[in-house]
Amino acid sequence: MKRTNYCGDIKADLIGTKQYLCGWVHSYRDHGGVLFIDLRDRTGFVQIVIEPSNKEAFSLAQQFRQEYVITVEGIVSARKEGYVNKNISTGEIEVIAASVELLNTCVQLPFEIDTDKNIAEETRLKYRYLDLRNTRMVRNITTRHRLAQTVRSYFDKNGFIEIETPILTRSTPEGARDYLVPSRVHNGKFYALPQSPQMFKQTLMASGIDRYFQLARAFRDEDLRADRQPEHTQVDIEMSFASLDDIFTIGEGMMKACMNAVNMEIETPFERIAYDEVFKRFGSDKPDMRYGLEILDATEIFAGSGFKVFADAVANGGVVRALCAENSADTFSRATIDKLTELVKLNGAKGLVWLKFKNGKFEGSCAKFFSETELSKLRQTIDIAEGAAIFLGTDMETACSSFMGALRKEIIRILHLKPSKKWAPLWVINFPLLEYIPEENRYEAAHNPFTAPVAQDIALLDTDPLKVRSYQFDMVINGIELASGSIRNHRRDVQEKILALMKHSKEEAARRFGMLLNALEAGAPPHGGFGLGFDRLAALICGEESIKEVIAFPKTTAAYCPLTESPNIVDEIQLKELAIKLDLK
RNA sequence: GGGGUCAUGGUGUAGCCUGGUUUAACACGCUGCCCUGUCAAGGCAGAGACCGCGGGUUCAAAUCCCGUUGACCCCGCCA
Numbered sequence: 001m002k003r004t005n006y007c008g009d010i011k012a013d014l015i016g017t018k019q020y021l022c023g024w025v026h027s028y029r030d031h032g033g034v035l036f037i038d039l040r041d042r043t044g045f046v047q048i049v050i051e052p053s054n055k056e057a058f059s060l061a062q063q064f065r066q067e068y069v070i071t072v073e074g075i076v077s078a079r080k081e082g083y084v085n086k087n088i089s090t091g092e093i094e095v096i097a098a099s100v101e102l103l104n105t106c107v108q109l110p111f112e113i114d115t116d117k118n119i120a121e122e123t124r125l126k127y128r129y130l131d132l133r134n135t136r137m138v139r140n141i142t143t144r145h146r147l148a149q150t151v152r153s154y155f156d157k158n159g160f161i162e163i164e165t166p167i168l169t170r171s172t173p174e175g176a177r178d179y180l181v182p183s184r185v186h187n188g189k190f191y192a193l194p195q196s197p198q199m200f201k202q203t204l205m206a207s208g209i210d211r212y213f214q215l216a217r218a219f220r221d222e223d224l225r226a227d228r229q230p231e232h233t234q235v236d237i238e239m240s241f242a243s244l245d246d247i248f249t250i251g252e253g254m255m256k257a258c259m260n261a262v263n264m265e266i267e268t269p270f271e272r273i274a275y276d277e278v279f280k281r282f283g284s285d286k287p288d289m290r291y292g293l294e295i296l297d298a299t300e301i302f303a304g305s306g307f308k309v310f311a312d313a314v315a316n317g318g319v320v321r322a323l324c325a326e327n328s329a330d331t332f333s334r335a336t337i338d339k340l341t342e343l344v345k346l347n348g349a350k351g352l353v354w355l356k357f358k359n360g361k362f363e364g365s366c367a368k369f370f371s372e373t374e375l376s377k378l379r380q381t382i383d384i385a386e387g388a389a390i391f392l393g394t395d396m397e398t399a400c401s402s403f404m405g406a407l408r409k410e411i412i413r414i415l416h417l418k419p420s421k422k423w424a425p426l427w428v429i430n431f432p433l434l435e436y437i438p439e440e441n442r443y444e445a446a447h448n449p450f451t452a453p454v455a456q457d458i459a460l461l462d463t464d465p466l467k468v469r470s471y472q473f474d475m476v477i478n479g480i481e482l483a484s485g486s487i488r489n490h491r492r493d494v495q496e497k498i499l500a501l502m503k504h505s506k507e508e509a510a511r512r513f514g515m516l517l518n519a520l521e522a523g524a525p526p527h528g529g530f531g532l533g534f535d536r537l538a539a540l541i542c543g544e545e546s547i548k549e550v551i552a553f554p555k556t557t558a559a560y561c562p563l564t565e566s567p568n569i570v571d572e573i574q575l576k577e578l579a580i581k582l583d584l585k
Numbered sequence: 586g587g588g589g590u591c592a593u594g595g596u597g598u599a600g601c602c603u604g605g606u607u608u609a610a611c612a613c614g615c616u617g618c619c620c621u622g623u624c625a626a627g628g629c630a631g632a633g634a635c636c637g638c639g640g641g642u643u644c645a646a647a648u649c650c651c652g653u654u655g656a657c658c659c660c661g662c663c664a
Contacts, residue, residue, distance in 0.1 A: 079622095
């Protein structure tokens with residue numbers, strides 16, 4: 001390779017040197033005499049000057065068009081006074097071409113590199129090879145690479161071993177739908193693509209690997225969203241003999257290393273808040289902690305209130321919760337409040353009570369139903385200042401938290417509240433182990449069926465399973481659930497007891513989770529770990545809303561790839577080999 | 586499975602509500618010519634879409650109606 005430098009790296013320190021550059025014609029400006037080309041590669045672009053005195057180069061260069069692939073040999077020169085372009089990083093210099101060469105031409109493009117905005121996503125995906133030439137995508141993809149390298153080196157330094165687990169594995173029809181792969185050798189049987197390497201990594205702990213990590217691909221055949229793809233990458237780790245503290249320290253260290261790798265900072269250790277508390281204060285298990293605006297309890301105040309709705313709810317064991325938005329009484333018009341009411345109704349509320357505190361008095365639809373004592377208590381309890389808007393909701397605790405959480409999010413959005421910091425990380429801990437499913441008279445893992453119960457609560461498995469706390473945790477940053485993990489069950493009997501509560505018979509459990517259960521009873525050490533959404537991490541750090549922007553070749557919302565036009569119809573012969581007959585609707 | 590928004594030259598949009606003087610407009614891109622300092626270069630000339638697809642209403646449909654396909658966002662779902 002003759003290339004001496006990347007375009008973006010040609011700076012003033014190279015003035016006077018001879019360079020051999022390769023790249024794409026980003027912009028072509030023919031002035032009749034002198035001819036300018038912005039030569040671009042993934043690092044940036046540099047201005048090439050082709051003088052008419054250089055007859056051979058000039059006549060060849062006149063044929064160049066946008067996105068032609070060329071090479072340029074020339075001398076780096078300082079731009080003359082007045083011709084410096086401060087808007088570009090290579091604006092102090094230009095390369096005076098001695099010779100140029102055409103390596104490839106280019107057809108008319110569906111969109112221009114960098115200058116066209118708002119291109120339909122479908123078009124971008126169909127021509128992803130062009131889309132990836134854009135500065136934004138180059139930046140995202142290289143940032144993703146930097147993060148991946150950082151993760152690898154971080155875990156390596158901390159004694160973790162990278163191990164690849166199988167992509168062709170066993171279907172465990174639970175949770176998300178599996179992607180199935182038919183077996184030719186075993187007609188009528190199927191592999192499944194893994195939804196997570198969970199069982200393999202726990203098995204590795206039983207093997208004495210002690211510390212494992214992997215940038216693992218995981219597959220789920222469910223409907224997609226902006227932050228969900230059929231295949232995604234997770235940073236998957238597992239540690240033996242580790243406490244929650246150990247796991248949190250490793251997770252925080254990884255986040256710090258990732259941020260530092262892209263010249264950002266994040267403070268450690270992360271705050272830890274119990275699930276119950278987080279839900280009560282923010283109405284969500286993944287709150288955006290960059291904003292205050294906590295949900296406050298006003299149940300006491302309205303017990304026995306003249307306002308029947310509240311009084312009855314409290315009498316029936318319900319709660320009253322409040323959100324107080326400062327200096328916003330005038331922002332919330334009737335129309336806006338009606339929209340908020342609709343929103344909470346969509347989230348299960350029966351209604352929404354609002355008050356405004358203006359000129360030292362409360363006004364609002366229901367203000368007249370409240371006694372002076374109630375209002376003054378409310379004012380003290382939740383510290384209401386002039387100009388505040390207060391929203392009150394009532395229901396049973398969980399339901400109330402849930403719609404107040406949705407309301408909190410919307411208020412933050414409407415008021416354009418300023419985030420108090422760039423990153424607000426949080427460990428949500430003490431998730432309940434189980435949830436009850438009344439229709440099926442059984443329990444279901446609240447998060448992960450392999451999570452261990454808190455040691456003191458094991459006895460409760462027999463008496464009151466819903467009270468059992470777990471060693472399950474989430475890592476949440478800026479309202480995004482980034483990672484999820486736990487200390488696992490390392491004893492077969494405990495694991496089987498939990499599976500039994502989920503109404504898995506011993507036989508069924510053995511069939512589905514046999515590999516893991518067998519490994520547990522063969523001297524598995526205590527262990528735990530987490531899986532962290534790598535695409536979400538990259539999107540977060542790149543400031544992107546959608547993970548499609550940090551995945552080189554993503555799929556559409558219908559799990560379709562416009563670039564490869566997959567999934568696709570296969571040959572009759574292929575189906576025959578697999579003993580598959582299609583019965584299409 | 587449900588809801589919302591959208592579909593017009595290569596790309597992004599306007600036109601649609603209030604059907605007909607629209608030869609479907611504008612910007613960028615593309616083609617040709619001119620120009621020795623531009624950098625989102627400039628000037629002049631030109632090519633390019635029958636309006637996602639199917640059906641209907643009408644003398645007449647990009648425009649109204651029905652259906653369908655696809656995209657994006659959301660709910661369900663995602664242990």
